[in-house]
Amino acid sequence: MTGKKAARVSEKKKTLVSELADLIKKKKTVLIASIKNIPSSQYQEISKKLRGKAIVKVPKKSMIFRALDNSGIEKIKKLKTQIEGSTAILFSDIESFDLAADLVSKKSPSKAKPGQEAPLDIEIPEGPTDLVPGPAISELGALGIKIQIEKGKIMIKEPKVIAKKGEKISQAAAEMMTKLGIRPFSIGLIPIAAFDTKEEKLYLDIRIDPEGTLKELKGLFSKSMGFAVNLSYTSKDTINFLIQKAGRQEITMEKFVNEGLTEQEGVVNMENNNQNGEVSELKVNEGNN
Numbered sequence: 001m002t003g004k005k006a007a008r009v010s011e012k013k014k015t016l017v018s019e020l021a022d023l024i025k026k027k028k029t030v031l032i033a034s035i036k037n038i039p040s041s042q043y044q045e046i047s048k049k050l051r052g053k054a055i056v057k058v059p060k061k062s063m064i065f066r067a068l069d070n071s072g073i074e075k076i077k078k079l080k081t082q083i084e085g086s087t088a089i090l091f092s093d094i095e096s097f098d099l100a101a102d103l104v105s106k107k108s109p110s111k112a113k114p115g116q117e118a119p120l121d122i123e124i125p126e127g128p129t130d131l132v133p134g135p136a137i138s139e140l141g142a143l144g145i146k147i148q149i150e151k152g153k154i155m156i157k158e159p160k161v162i163a164k165k166g167e168k169i170s171q172a173a174a175e176m177m178t179k180l181g182i183r184p185f186s187i188g189l190i191p192i193a194a195f196d197t198k199e200e201k202l203y204l205d206i207r208i209d210p211e212g213t214l215k216e217l218k219g220l221f222s223k224s225m226g227f228a229v230n231l232s233y234t235s236k237d238t239i240n241f242l243i244q245k246a247g248r249q250e251i252t253m254e255k256f257v258n259e260g261l262t263e264q265e266g267v268v269n270m271e272n273n274n275q276n277g278e279v280s281e282l283k284v285n286e287g288n289n
Contacts, residue, residue: 016059017063017067020063020064021070023055024067024197026091028094028095028196028198029090029099029195029196030076030091030195031103031191031194032079032088032090032191033103033189033190033192034085034086034190036190037185038187038188042108046106046188049106054094056089056090057090058087064080073195073200078202082192082193087192090189095196096195096201097203099191100191108186109186109187110183111177111185112163112178112184113169113174114169114171117169118167119165121161121163122161122169122177123161124143124145124161124177125156126158127156128150129153130153131179132153143162143173144160144162146160192206229242229245
């Protein structure tokens with residue numbers, strides 16, 4: 001009775017798994033990134049830019065799994081759930097989010113291709129173009145774009161969405177975007193998940209959005225200022241507001257005394273004046289920031 005033959009692993013694959021496992025043990029950060037839709041030439045360019053910062057490998061999924069299993073770190077095995085499709089694995093001594101931010105900064109705009117899924121609503125903006133009257137008129141018309149001719153060039157009369165988020169981009173839409181210089185895609189390594197081998201911390205669903213984060217921080221700062229002023233918390237950021245608040249309270253109390261208001265009426269008036277003044281001042285401060 002013959003048993004099942006054991007799967008034979010080539011020496012080359014064994015060496016690769018051993019190399020990957022050693023990198024996991026030696027490096028602080030292990031990061032999983034998607035390389036979907038990245039042309040070979042651009043991938044090579046990105047890899048060059050990362051020299052000295054990270055080691056980039058693109059092994060088969062099974063090889064990454066074996067390396068994670070052979071690393072001796074139990075928690076890092078959870079990265080397996082993040083590995084799908086075309087994936088690269090990066091090894092670095094840089095902090096996980098610093099490396100992820102560096103990858104995002106190296107992304108570059110790319111033109112659309114027919115059949116690609118629109119990452120967001122793609123709109124042809126209103127305004128002048130470099131297109132001259134001719135075949136372009138009927139091509140724009142077929143996409144429902146309203147135009148007029150000005151000084152021998154085609155002018156887009158009003159904005160028009162030619163591909164909605166999640167929809168596949170048509171041949172006509174892709175060609176028109178190319179002619180108008182619209183590049184709706186960003187090509188680069190997209191950070192997905194990372195593991196800090198020194199702290200044994202796992203970071204899943206990494207999202208790097210510097211502009212969105214800055215906007216959120218500004219909003220939180222504005223709210224915290226109002227809260228701090230209401231608490232009469234003294235700091236270099238709140239002192240001017242607190243002085244103005246004290247000035248308003250003094251004016252209100254003078255009116256309270258001069259107009260003969262009851263104590264309760266005076267307190268209500270003072271609170272209303274303080275609240276209205278603080279909202280106005282904080283809005284001005286937010287605008288200056």
